[in-house]
Amino acid sequence: SECVACPGGSTTLSVEGRTSVEACVCDSQYYRAVESVSGGVVCVTCPTGAECASEGGGKTCGLRSAELACGSGVVVVGNWSRVNDGEYHLSSCPSGYSLVNTLSGTSVGGGDALYRHDAQQCVECLDESQYVLRSDVDTCQKCPRGLRCHGDGTLDPVVGGSEWVEEEV
Secondary structure (H helix, E strand, O other): OOOOOOOOOEEOOOOOOOOOHHHOEEOOOEEEEEOOOOOOEEEEEOOHHHEEEOHHHOEEEHHHOOOOEEEOOEEOOOEEEEOOOOOEEEEEOOOOEEEEOOOOOOOOOOOOOOOOHHHOEEEEOOOOOEEOOOOOOOOOEEOOOOEEEOOOOOEEEOOOOOOOOOOOO
8 A cells, every 4th residue: 555645734643654544643733624525534723712722832722632621621612513524613602702703803604704714712701891792693892881891791780770771783
């Protein structure tokens, strides 16, 4: 059998003479998926929201582990799931976070031209200075004067007896 080249972003960890792409291991900043047209193995760049700091100042991809964790109890934030092509997609974020999947820091549907796989992340809203009402749609907003914010959808009026109402969008 002939040697087979590994897909971009992977190596055989210096073991020469491998004849199957199955022997290829994705580099730490990538995770393994399946190419939708050929069905071959590919290594996909880790989305921003799944990057984990590693020893020595480098980064590794939390989507490489079955638990979607960075290690030492740190879990990748959000609900990540694999789609047909084996790529991970971020579908939702917990309260107090804004789902981002564009380079401009907003959220769009997966078929939208602005969608970027690499930009997917849950961005935490700043406690007391920001709020987010719908984590999977809205971005973190500056807390308006007259309200006390908590980084999530909880908003407390500062002036007793005042009433705030959410605008219909």
